[in-house]
Amino acid sequence: MKFTTDKPTKSLHLVSLGCTKNLVDSEIMLGKLKEYEITNDASNADVIIVNTCGFIDSAKEESINTILNLHDERKEESVLVMAGCLSERYKEELQKELPEIDIFTGVGDYDKIDTLVNEKRSAFTDEVFLLNEENDRVITGSSYHAYVKLSEGCNQSCSFCAIPSFKGKLHSRTLESLVKEVKNLVSNGYSDFSFVSQDSSSFLRDLGIKDGLEQLIEEVEKIDGVKTARILYLYPSTTTLSLIDKIADSKKFVNYFDMPLQHITPSMLKIMKRGKGVEQLNELMNHMKSKPNSFVRTTFIAGHPGETQEDFEILCKYLEEFKFDRANVFSYSDEEGTSAASLEEKIPQELIDSRAEALGEIISKTTQESLEKDVGKEFEVYIDGESQEHEYLLSARKTLWAPDIDGEIYINDNELFEENGEQQQLKFGHKYTVKVTELVGDKLLATVIA
Incomplete structure (x- = not known):
């Protein structure tokens, strides 16, 4: 035995x-x-x-x-x-x-x-936790894509947001730490990266560096093995035209611009303490949109205290005219410890919900228009695996899109493509050029061409 x-x-x-x-x-x-x-x-x-x-x-x-x-x-x-x-x-x-x-x-x-x-004990450390290159992560959900966190906490004072009260002030990781982490991930087979934080455009500002995100882009450009990258959550008051240009000029960072605006009228931006005027916001948004192959995503809040019917109608018109590729809308709710919670001009819940619903309908229409523009076009995608829709369809994502939130492209899984004179089967986690044949509902259908 x-x-x-x-x-x-x-x-x-x-x-x-x-x-x-x-x-x-x-x-x-x-x-x-x-x-x-x-x-x-x-x-x-x-x-x-x-x-x-x-x-x-x-x-x-x-x-x-x-x-x-x-x-x-x-x-x-x-x-x-x-x-x-x-x-x-x-x-x-x-x-x-x-x-x-x-x-x-x-x-x-x-x-x-x-x-x-x-x-088997509880603990609450006062210090913020910042990832470093010595921390070993188990990447979940993908064999080729990884999220990389730039910082923790936030120095902004938005009226509706309680995050700084429990996440603290901005604490940026060092540029060296991030470069080491990305290199380590590349050595483990990862090639597509999404850089995230509460306020990504403020990266390194707590350390006295105003162009931290631009420096990060320069360093990531030098790393062999990084195929594509994108930045999530740009903040209006810390995003510059120079940063937008830097992203657009990059060979590795895609033209993905994700900036939660929350509103667009002067009075609401002031009440929400967003730190940027309408003219400056319009300049930033139009500059993003002007970049070739750009993808612009945002978020709005419906029914924040003080939002008049006129504010709401201006917001609806702006949404209809700008035509964001993707957007989200949240119904306002009071959060303890925020300045908005103590404001007196509260809006009835029924009206908040109806405004959110109306904004959601506009967003659905502009999202559909964005998808329709891709029909007949050729672009690169990552193939993630089998789709949940049907066993003969593969699920893919445009390299421009962020995982999970921007959409899914269906590809016939028994397709072969020619490489070096031989017929090859499609591989999960690899990048291919596809041509979109049609839009069914909110899903693009495509065929692999290279």
Whole structure:
């Protein structure tokens, strides 16, 4: 009889809610818990971690419901961990009200999660957690694309946003740290990158450097193996025409411009404390749109306190005329600790929802128009894998688009293409040139031509 001293493998179930910045933090935790086998079966997992979002009411509700549902189905001896933004924002209240949770931790201890799980204790470090090249991440969801976080926290004071209250002031990573991380990811087979933070255009401003993002672009240009890159979340008051030019002139950064505007009238921009006037915003947006093969995405808030019917109508007209490639609209909700929550000119919820719905209808139309422009065109895509729509269709993404949010292109999976005189099968995670044949609903259909 053969005996073994190997310990049985423990299993881990992790749910990452909210934004892509949260996803990076979740990947750090997976890296620290590599001895655990990742499982989709929460009911049999030894450790369950929910990385929560605390941004707006709907996100908070989703976080609480998710963790309570997981508690209901987990096995008795498992460890349930509540981590991230919601946990950080309401740490005292949640620890009193949720005895179901074994471990609470916030936004400063992602790299200590292995210790917290082993010791079964909660921790909230006051210092902000910044990723460095020594942190080992487990990239999820893609074999070729990775998110790279530039900084943590935010120096802006938007009226509606509570993020600085629990994420703190801007803390940028060093340029050297980012370059090392990208090189390391390239060596592990990653070639497409999305750079993210709460305010990406302010990168390095806390260290006295005003053109930090431009310097990053220059450094990434030098890294062999980076095929494509994009920047998410540019802030109006820290984005310059020079930065837009730098992105457009880059051979690796695609002309992807993601700037949440929130509104477009002088009075609302002032109430929202957005730090930029309408003329300057229009100059920035038109400059982005003027770049060849540009893709412009934004976000608006409907029903912020003080928004008049005239403000709303001007916003609707602006949306119709500018024709964003993609946009999102959020219904305003009061957030504790924000200046907007204390304003008196509140708008009835029914009116907020109707305005959001009207904006959403305009956005649906302009998104459809953006997709229609691609019919008959040729461009590069990444093939991600089989589609969920049909077993004979592959799911692809335009190299210009960000993953998961900008759309999906269907490609016939039994297609062969010719390379060096031989017929080749399409490979997942590779880049191909396609020609779009038609638009069905909100999905482009395309064939591979090179």
